Amino acid sequence: MLKKPILFWIFLMTIQVGSFGQPDTNASYQSDTMRVNRYIEHCGKILFFYPDSSLKYVDTILQLSKKTNYQYGLVKAYNLKGILSYVNKEPDEALKNYRIALKYAETTEPPRLKALVLGNMGLVFKTTYQHDSVVTYLNKTIQYCEIHDIPDILSKAYLDLGTHYSNRGNYVEAAQNLMKSREIMTSVNDSMQLVYVYNSFGYLYMKLNKFDEALYNLKKAIEIDQLVQKVNILANTYINLGELYFHTKKDYDSALYYYERAVETAIPHEKDQIQMVLSFTKGNIFAEKKELDSTILYYQKVLSDPLLEKYPDREAGLRVNMGGYYLYIKDVKNARYFLDSGYKLSDSLGIMVFKKNALMALSELDSLLGNFKGSLAYYKQYKIISDSLVLAEARNQMAVLEFEKDLAQQKYDNHLLLEQNSLKSKQILNQRNMIYLSLLASILLVVFIYLLYYNRGRIKKLNMQLSVKHHDLTLINEELQVTNETLNTQQDQLKALNNSKDKFFSILGHDLKSPFNSLLGLLDLLVQQWDIIEDKEKREMIQSLYTSSEITYQLLEEILSWGKAQQGLIKCQPANFNVVQKVRLVTDLFKSQLKEKNQQLRIELSPEMQLHTDSRLFSQVIQNLMNNSIKYTPHGGTIIIDSKSTSEEISVCVSDTGIGIPEDKISHIFNLDCDFNRPGTDNEKSTGMGLILSKEFAEIMGARLTATSIDEKGSSFCLSFRKK
Incomplete structure (x- = not known):
């Protein structure tokens, strides 16, 4: 195992002796430039595997290029020096070298040299958290590549911009840029770059909590990576798989397996930092499991790692997590130290999630120490950040919904265009057939006139053929009518979806705005x-x-x-459960409200009653119906939870002696466009979303939610399940 590095160093020394051992007068410009090009090609192959060795090649390239004033070599040398500085986590040095490379590239052909340098500068700004500069330089790269027709670097710039937006939580912009990158790479059949695109799409879907889509894209990236064998991001893809199982599924064993695979497949210069990520993740997993000794063991291991200072975002997260650990064991001194330092570092980097966690822990720490004023101050800051993150996520989710709606519209338009083209093709074919038939009829007419008295039988046969053709044309026209009716139905459905979206935004604009006012x-x-x-x-x-x-x-x-x-993000996970136990767990949540309104609750269910459905969704529906009954039943009223059974269905019903629902409103209460939102008997506020959501959950479980009511006498809501 030790022989290869020794031979490599001997080979390198031989090259250097050959480079500088000859007099300058014997080395022509052409031979020097050819040697520089060979070194550039070789350096590109070993750069990420042997960065220290690559530096010696880069120095040789730079010296030879300066000696001969070889502009191409100078651009490549400073660009390679920038890449090496970037790999070694020295962003300032990397930018310095890239700026020199950019100066030489301005006057050097081909144009792709400048495009490469611009794209690399955008990546460096990502590591220094200068987000505006990232977008600026990557957009410069895109504009330059479009002008000079450089598709491979153009697709890479879209990819890097999409990845940046994913990290920033701008999922719509991320998806748009990644789709452009994938479109270009597919058109030029660039399998190497497709590995990065699938990996980035996997990361994006992970951010959106879409496990199946994320898993598919990450597995696809691994499949192509292993086939191409020229791309070195297997370790990165395995890290994303570990993150997917850890954060989305809480499957710690699978997460650890993929992190271990990342360490095994990492290229040499990345192995140590991936090992650090693995240790950090193990600490987080043990923290989730409340295995505190193992938690602090791995956190301390990461804290003492000299590489940590090159990854300030990880250090910020580590310090906040360690502060939370010490708070949990009530070591207030260490808790204060790590939470303060973690908060300051998170604030300097603009990482809002870490800031939020640090502020909440600091509030709990001051509360533990009896400093309630300080605790309240931290909690207010925490609440501001938490609310801003929730609202930002809500806005982002709405933007994603709008984006998905646009995609659906595009697919519909494309489908409609294909249908129209198909109809036009059929019309052209019909017209051509009609022309042929007319021509044939004319010929037959001449023959008919000529052989009028000799071919009566032939005339009858031709008439029959014409009848068949007419029947075929009739069938085709009927098919066209059916197709047009289908298109009209789809258009009506699309209008209904738009109306639902408009009502949804109306709810957001009115019902969320009023409480905030x-x-x-x-x-x-x-x-x-x-x-x-x-x-x-x-x-x-x-x-x-x-x-x-x-x-x-x-x-x-x-x-x-x-x-x-x-x-469709909420899935039914059916299992057998005791109905009475679940109902009592729900009703226990309303004891104080029932007592406050002096209402009587009667549960008239069989203790042995069982259901096979999703217990979580069932409990949520019962909770919404209970809340509704309490809200609209006056003081001293009665709420009854019982069951009904027929030969086909079994139902769980929540009934009350409340104010009821008017007859003209009862059929609309489960619709999003219903405007019947009246206050409760104690003037409790209502938006109507509880019943709408209950109807959605019932459909997900494969059940029916029905309502009956008599105005001013009471209502009854029944959740009905089909018997197996």
Whole structure:
């Protein structure tokens, strides 16, 4: 195993002696430039495997290029020096070399030299968290490549820009750029670059919590990588697979397996930093399992790794996690140190998730120490960041929905265009057939006139043939009518989807805006008149703020759940369970509300009653129906949960003696476009999303949700399951 490196060094020394051992007068310009080109080609092959050895080649390339004023060699030398600095996590040195390379590339052919340098500069700015510069330089690369027709670097720039947007959480822009990259790579049949595209799509789908799509793309990247054998990102792909199983499935064994595979397949200069990632992940896994001794063992191992200072984002996350560990074991001194340092580093890098986690832990730490004022201050900062992240995620999810809707529209338009082309082709064929038939009829007519008295039988036969052709044309026209009716039906469905989307955005714009106006008004009043307002009024206002925030959060949860159901992200996971046990777990959540309104709850279910469906979705539907009954039943009323059975179905029903639902509204309460949102008997607020969401969950379980009501006398909602 040791012989190959020794032979390599001997070979390298021989090259260097040959390069500098001869007098300058014996080396022509042509031989020097040919030698530089050979060194450039060889350096490109070993750069990522033996970066230290590559540096010696780069120095030789630079010296020979300077001696002969070889502009191409100078661009390549400084570009390679920039890559080596980038690999060694020295971004400032990398940018310095790239700027020199860019200066030489401005006046050097071919144009792809400048494109390469611009793209590399964009990648370096990613490591220094200068996000605007990343976008600027990659867009410069794209514009330059489009002008000079450089498809391979153009596709790479779109790929890098898409990956950057994925890391920043801008999933729509990420998908758009990755799709452009994939389109270009497919057109030029670039299998090597397709590995990177599939890997990036896998990472994007992982961010969107789409496990199956992410797994498919990452497996596809590995498949192509192993076939091409010229791409060296297997380790990166295995890391993404580990992240996918860890964060999406909480499958720790699979996550560790893929992280170990990443270490095994890593190229030499990446192995140490991937080993560090593996240690960090093991610490996180043990933290999830509450195995504290193993957690701190791996965290300390990462903290002492000299490579950590080159990855400030990982150091920020590590310090926040260690602060959380020490807070958990009540080591307040170490908890304070690591949480403060983790927060400051996260703040300098603009990593909002780490900042949020650090602020929440600092709030708990001050609360533990009795510093409730400091705890409240940290919690307010945490709440601001948390709310901004939730809103940003909601906006992003809506943008993704809009993007997917546009994709669906494009597919529909393409399908419609294909149908139209098919119809035109059939019309042309029919017209051609009609021409042929007309021509044949004319010929036959002449023959008919000529042989009028000799060929009567032939005339009858031809008439029959014409009848058959006419019948065929009739069938074709009927098929065209059916196709047109299908297209009209699809167009109506698309209009219905657009109407649902408009109503959805209307709910967001009205029902989310109103609570926030209330929150802002109360908060402004507290800020402006804190010293004037009595303590009792302050408590009432803070309680009002809490209630409004809780309602707003519940609405947002319901809207996001509805969005997930619409996308098919919520799957039914059926299993047998005892109905009474599940119902009692739900009703226990409403004990205080039932007591407050002096309402009587009667559960009239058989203790042995079993169902085979998704218990989580079943419980959510019962919870929504209970909440609805309590809200619209007056003080002293009665709520009954019982079952009904027929030969085909078994139902669980929630009935009440509340105010009921008007007859003209009962058929619309499960529709998104229903505007019947009245307050409860104690003026409780309602958006109607609970019933809409319950209807969605019922359909996911394969059940029916029905409602019957008598105005001012009460309502009954039944969740019905077909008997097996």
